[in-house]
Amino acid sequence: MSKLTKSSSVAPPSVPATARSYHHGDLRSELLDAAARLLREEGEAGLSMRRLAQELGVSRTAPYHHFADKHSLLCGVAEEGFRRFRRVLSESELGLHGVLREDSLRDFSRRYVDFAVNNAEYYDLMFGGKLWKSQALTESLKTEAYRAFREYLGYIRGYQQQGQISSEVAPLRFAQLSWSTLHGISRLLIDGIYLESEVVEEMCRTAAEMFARQARL
């Protein structure tokens, strides 16, 4: 019984006053939120299944009734990340399908990189080897993950059909290449390699310029 350390935490995580009576109520989604929070605040090393359970005031093994294992839990977090990611990207000018201007590419690039940098705890899982290399992505995660890229590819195809992108450009290749660039910028920024966060703006501008030239706008 010595583990009710929850009462010692400064701000109890929004439990509705009725303290809790054996059954938690909404453990699954609270696990996902707490996991993301721990990752953000303390990095990968700060997240353990046991710690997570303790933080939410349940026993060590309770989370296993909602996620088969740690891997599944992380897939769940990544999935939530993709939902937020798609929402951000879909608000981009790029989806408007009018005239394709360099500004639109810049806006998209900026949104992409900003999301990655400001939601690194999600981005790391969404586009990191940790989950993908395991070759065991949740089916729902796979769906969500590919949808993001497919939507982007759809934009490119749309613009090409409207004659806004040279017909000599292979849409898939163009999409992969520009996505790679944005991914590379994001990764270097997040990990603090060769790039400082002060240059985000300029990197995105130059990247968009490069994309535009490649598309022969």
Place this chain on the structure above:
Amino acid sequence: MSKLTKSSSVAPPSVPATARSYHHGDLRSELLDAAARLLREEGEAGLSMRRLAQELGVSRTAPYHHFADKHSLLCGVAEEGFRRFRRVLSESELGLHGVLREDSLRDFSRRYVDFAVNNAEYYDLMFGGKLWKSQALTESLKTEAYRAFREYLGYIRGYQQQGQISSEVAPLRFAQLSWSTLHGISRLLIDGIYLESEVVEEMCRTAAEMFARQARL
């Protein structure tokens, strides 16, 4: 004494016949090699300090006389990776400082991505958040890491001074942007995201084309 499992390994790792007598002889470098091998064969999860020690037939804590902790060991592996990386890149046509052609950029890109894909166990450490985020890179690793990029930047500056790259291009920005692209391609390939290894060649070709246009060759 039951831990001399080394004799049970199929191919003893090139020990000079004189089996070993308390002192190992060259543990440090064997640790680095074995660590890279384990990472390659079994991934990050397959590498533990204890496993490493057992594999080399020494006690669990012996490695700690050569590396302060696991982190330092990994820094050592990454450093070796950078040495190999620089060697590969320096053989590129890009270093020749004659006329800059798209072919040179393609050759460089190809070498970069090929190294990353075929030496993923090194690349992951060299350019992964695992070490960089810790903010505690070994001094010698930092040196080696920045040297790689500085050499590349040097190539770009050299070509610009020879009038091979438009003076409107900021060399640092161009270097960062193209490096980001190559990094992004490599990461997506290694992690198996959106890119299949069959398209390596074409991605590199298209990337070089894009770089060349940006440089206004």
Place this chain on the structure above:
DNA sequence: GCGCAATGTAGACAGTGTCAAGATGCTCTG
């Protein structure tokens, strides 16, 4: 109201990184 499925719990096991204390043997100085 009852039974079952969902959800919670404690106990145990093998594995991890790493610290502290002690054993061994190479090397160099006297």
Place this chain on the structure above:
DNA sequence: CAGAGCATCTTGACACTGTCTACATTGCGC
């Protein structure tokens, strides 16, 4: 050649991890 000093290696211990098994409690549908 003796022996001191030091690098190296060893065993023991600790706190932590993910996850398995077995058991307890509860809410919901009949």
